[in-house]
Amino acid sequence: MAARLPEHVEGSAYYIVAEALTNPAKHARASAATVTVEVDARDAVLRVAVCDDGAVGADFARCTGLVGLKDRAAALGGRIVRQSPRGAGTSLRAGLP
Ligand SMILES: Nc1ncnc2c1ncn2[C@@H]1O[C@H](COP(=O)(O)OP(=O)(O)O)[C@@H](O)[C@H]1O
Ligand SMILES: [Mg+2]
Incomplete structure (x- = not known):
């Protein structure tokens, strides 16, 4: 099974992809x-x-939707x-991160 990330990171990634695909x-x-999701091990960033x-x-x-995404990432x-x-x-x- 693939390694899991902290729940808040996975949840935010899901939300970003959902809005960005809509x-x-x-x-x-x-x-x-196209959606690409990868962990950059160099700086521990998804x-x-x-x-x-x-x-x-x-x-x-x-x-407005994109502002919500920016806020979510910034948080x-x-x-x-x-x-x-x-x-x-x-x-x-x-x-x-
Ligand atoms: N992927 C995209 N391609 C083209 N235009 C986009 C795209 N994403 C957003 N937009 C434009 O930016 C505006 C704002 O998008 P967004 O913040 O997601 O709000 P909403 O989807 O609620 O209108 C949209 O109304 C549209 O004109
Ligand atoms: Mg939108």
Whole structure:
């Protein structure tokens, strides 16, 4: 069986993936999204990335759901960043210690 992480880290990772997968379906007409979850043993951080190939939404500045994700990551001492390179979808990357 794979090693388990502290419950609050696993729970936050679940919440981040759930929200980050809802957005491309809801806002971006994405055809695919990939989720990558890995433990970086060098600095004991769980890295979660959700990348989609959809259009970038007009309302990204408002970002209420994304603010919730940032707060959740920050509460654990982690961070989450969004990247939307022009024409290349959206990616959310979180690092949770
Ligand atoms: N993956 C995404 N692709 C394109 N646009 C997005 C994506 N995620 C968020 N957005 C844009 O950012 C806005 C805010 O997203 P979010 O904070 O999750 O709030 P909500 O989903 O409740 O509208 C969305 O209304 C949408 O315009
Ligand atoms: Mg949302």
